[in-house]
Amino acid sequence: EDQVTQSPEALRLQEGESSSLNCSYTVSGLRGLFWYRQDPGKGPEFLFTLYSAGEEKEKERLKATLTKKESFLHITAPKPEDSATYLCSPGTSYGKLTFGQGTILTVHP
């Protein structure tokens, strides 16, 4: 059975304090690892797709990396507007997109 675990559940940072979020997964036949951002009252918004171990993607202060069993979302010098819930989703066979429970990130000014 496909499983995905995100840690920590919640993370509080000061503005400028860099950190990382973790997504550990156990799936058969990974076809892509997706990261999403979700703001309160909104639907998740796509950030990155990673397809193979060693791959990295960057967008502003965010960088996503992928190993065979984990993905990390590194946040460098975060700002309050980076506060959101971050979701990861390993995609396997068609239509079966399992989501982690998310990490709630709060960045204080």
Add this chain to the structure above:
Amino acid sequence: NAGVTQTPKFQVLKTGQSMTLQCAQDMNHNSMYWYRQDPGMGLRLIYYSASEGTTDKGEVPNGYNVSRLNKREFSLRLESAAPSQTSVYFCASSEGAMALHFGNGTRLTVT
């Protein structure tokens, strides 16, 4: 572009009532999905439609039915609402196995 549009945004039902949640996408995507999101449970797939004319069960299909009306529209029906169906419902679309594009959700309360 509107992307994925869901209606209504909020709904309160009494136990046993029925309703249909509507979803439309303007990105010409073949695949559409319905998820529910509950605190502590994350996003769980209810039903999906790989292409027009096909639908398949996801992780939590009991109590729901779906209709892929055409390529743009995918509706979710609750025939007899139960308090356990209180949740936030998200519709999403994608092109094949690519990233999902979500609507902003329908917040449903069943009393």
